[in-house]
Amino acid sequence: YVSLRQFGGHWSVGWSRLWLLQAGKSGQMNKRFTEINVKYGSTARIGPAMLITTDPDLMRRMNAVRSPFTRGPWYAALKLHPERDNITSYLDERKHADIRTRMAPGYSGKENLHMEKDVDDQLLRMLDLVRTKYINRPELGVCKTMDLSRVTSYFTLDVISQVAFGQTFGFLEKDEDPFGYIENLKSFLPAIIVFGVYTELTNILRIPFLKAALPKSTDKRGLGRVMGFASDRVQERFGPKAIIRQDMLGSFIEGGLTQDELESETLTQITAGSDSTASSLRLTLHFISTSPPVLARLLAEAHAGIARGEITRPIIKDSEARRLPYLQACIKEGLRMYPPVTGLLAKQVPEGGALITVDGVEKFAPAGTQIGWNSWGMMRNVDIFGDDSEIFRPERWLPKDNSQSELDRVTKMTETVTLCFGYGRFGCLGRGVATMELNKAIIEILLRFNLQPCSLANPFAELCVGFFIHDDMNFVVTERPEGGILPTLARPADKTTVEGLALPGSPNE
Numbered sequence: 001y002v003s004l005r006q007f008g009g010h011w012s013v014g015w016s017r018l019w020l021l022q023a024g025k026s027g028q029m030n031k032r033f034t035e036i037n038v039k040y041g042s043t044a045r046i047g048p049a050m051l052i053t054t055d056p057d058l059m060r061r062m063n064a065v066r067s068p069f070t071r072g073p074w075y076a077a078l079k080l081h082p083e084r085d086n087i088t089s090y091l092d093e094r095k096h097a098d099i100r101t102r103m104a105p106g107y108s109g110k111e112n113l114h115m116e117k118d119v120d121d122q123l124l125r126m127l128d129l130v131r132t133k134y135i136n137r138p139e140l141g142v143c144k145t146m147d148l149s150r151v152t153s154y155f156t157l158d159v160i161s162q163v164a165f166g167q168t169f170g171f172l173e174k175d176e177d178p179f180g181y182i183e184n185l186k187s188f189l190p191a192i193i194v195f196g197v198y199t200e201l202t203n204i205l206r207i208p209f210l211k212a213a214l215p216k217s218t219d220k221r222g223l224g225r226v227m228g229f230a231s232d233r234v235q236e237r238f239g240p241k242a243i244i245r246q247d248m249l250g251s252f253i254e255g256g257l258t259q260d261e262l263e264s265e266t267l268t269q270i271t272a273g274s275d276s277t278a279s280s281l282r283l284t285l286h287f288i289s290t291s292p293p294v295l296a297r298l299l300a301e302a303h304a305g306i307a308r309g310e311i312t313r314p315i316i317k318d319s320e321a322r323r324l325p326y327l328q329a330c331i332k333e334g335l336r337m338y339p340p341v342t343g344l345l346a347k348q349v350p351e352g353g354a355l356i357t358v359d360g361v362e363k364f365a366p367a368g369t370q371i372g373w374n375s376w377g378m379m380r381n382v383d384i385f386g387d388d389s390e391i392f393r394p395e396r397w398l399p400k401d402n403s404q405s406e407l408d409r410v411t412k413m414t415e416t417v418t419l420c421f422g423y424g425r426f427g428c429l430g431r432g433v434a435t436m437e438l439n440k441a442i443i444e445i446l447l448r449f450n451l452q453p454c455s456l457a458n459p460f461a462e463l464c465v466g467f468f469i470h471d472d473m474n475f476v477v478t479e480r481p482e483g484g485i486l487p488t489l490a491r492p493a494d495k496t497t498v499e500g501l502a503l504p505g506s507p508n509e
């Protein structure tokens with residue numbers, strides 16, 4: 001109770017973890033944490049030995065390559081496999097650094113020669129699914145709606161399986177969740193929240209009858225079924241008739257990962273790489289389609305690019321999308337409004353403790369204190385993003401003039417929004433794949449289809465449990481007459497062509 005008394009927080013959190021558990025289980029942890037940081041300061045107390053921060057400098061300090069801060073026990077909750085750790089759950093710094101070094105080349109486009117084509121193929125499949133199944137044609141008596149939350153999840157799940165092991169799960173082809181994976185995730189993610197709060201509970205999973213209840217690769221449905229799929233793909237790469245392919249899995253094998261390590265890592269890759277990107281994609285599409293001036297400006301930029309021959313058809317190249325200032329502004333604004341990862345990702349204060357500056361006042365956190373991250377609150381910091389930080393306004397990312405102050409303002413915002421992908425030695429390895437998906441999918445969908453939410457009052461159901469789970473995100477979809485091909489210059493294209501406007505981390509860099 002005494003050790004963190006300098007930090008403000010709810011009255012109960014000095015001696016109980018109940019408030020933290022309730023915040024996590026509320027389905028609105030992002031908002032509960034933000035209320036605390038707004039009320040008690042940029043770093044506040046949420047548990048007996050737990051703080052939460054919206055301070056970007058503190059996050060960079062904890063995650064920096066040579067920082068003495070380490071992963072806190074919270075990370076043990078991310079062990080998805082019943083027996084094996086994975087890159088996101090290792091508490092041992094050396095083991096984590098070792099596996100990260102061996103896996104990083106596989107995530108880069110240089111070692112994964114099929115990456116961009118794999119993303120294009122799945123995007124074309126998604127566009128085809130929308131065109132053939134979900135176009136609303138009331139004049140022909142065809143009235144349809146499309147749940148954008150499901151279609152975007154299917155897309156990112158098929159991309160990640162194709163990019164990782166050269167074979168899709170088949171979500172888009174079947175237009176359904178053949179494994180019951182999405183349903184299973186809805187019950188699994190809240191369990192991770194509980195284990196993140198009561199980390200000692202991870203030990204009870206060693207008890208045989210509880211272990212048996214965990215997902216396993218022989219399961220017919222859910223996370224276990226995905227585990228089985230991943231494990232089959234791994235097995236195909238070993239033995240006398242081993243498949244050799246230059247993809248992520250191929251690169252991990254070259255990096256010396258054992259079959260056991262691969263089975264655990266591929267499962268993590270799927271969970272880490274699918275719903276994070278899907279939530280960003282669907283929410284950015286939602287915000288753009290419900291902001292007519294934004295949509296018009298974005299389409300004008302794309303049509304002008306097509307007219308100049310700078311946008312490859314039928315799918316824009318990643319490098320071309322990175323040069324479209326307004327598209328990049330929309331992507332960054334979408335990530336800012338809905339940072340896809342809201343889990344605590346708690347780092348631990350090293351031996352000797354640490355002085356933490358909270359809104360200009362230095363406070364002492366003793367060794368062993370865990371400091372979690374409040375991404376939602378950080379992305380709404382009015383000092384960084386402006387007084388209207390609650391509003392989707394991509395224009396904030398375009399410098400008003402060439403002055404140094406404008407450049408500094410945009411740079412500071414970009415550095416902060418990039419933290420959505422973590423930072424330093426814990427930074428997201430899949431950032432290049434994720435930004436490639438966003439760079440292509442947002443513009444290609446909007447060029448072809450008009451998306452109109454069925455209900456503006458209740459556009460979707462939402463559960464925030466470390467990731468966002470969205471449901472009933474129903475849209476009326478109509479086809480644009482120009483089908484994304486013909487230029488219609490509604491307004492002149494943006495003249496701003498500032499190098500570095502895109503988020504850093506192209507897989508081809």
Ligand code: HEM
Pocket residue numbers: 063087088100160269272273274276277280339340341345419420421422423425426427428429430431433434
């Ligand atoms: C918009 C989409 C995404 C966002 C916002 C995102 C965000 C994050 C964050 C915040 C972390 C954790 C940093 C920490 O522990 O401090 C992370 C880690 C990770 N992400 Fe992503 N991610 C996204 C997409 C992806 C994709 C598509 C993949 C796979 C292709 C991926 C693979 C990973 C891996 C392997 C790690 C663990 C890195 C490590 O522990 O060293 N992510 N990501």
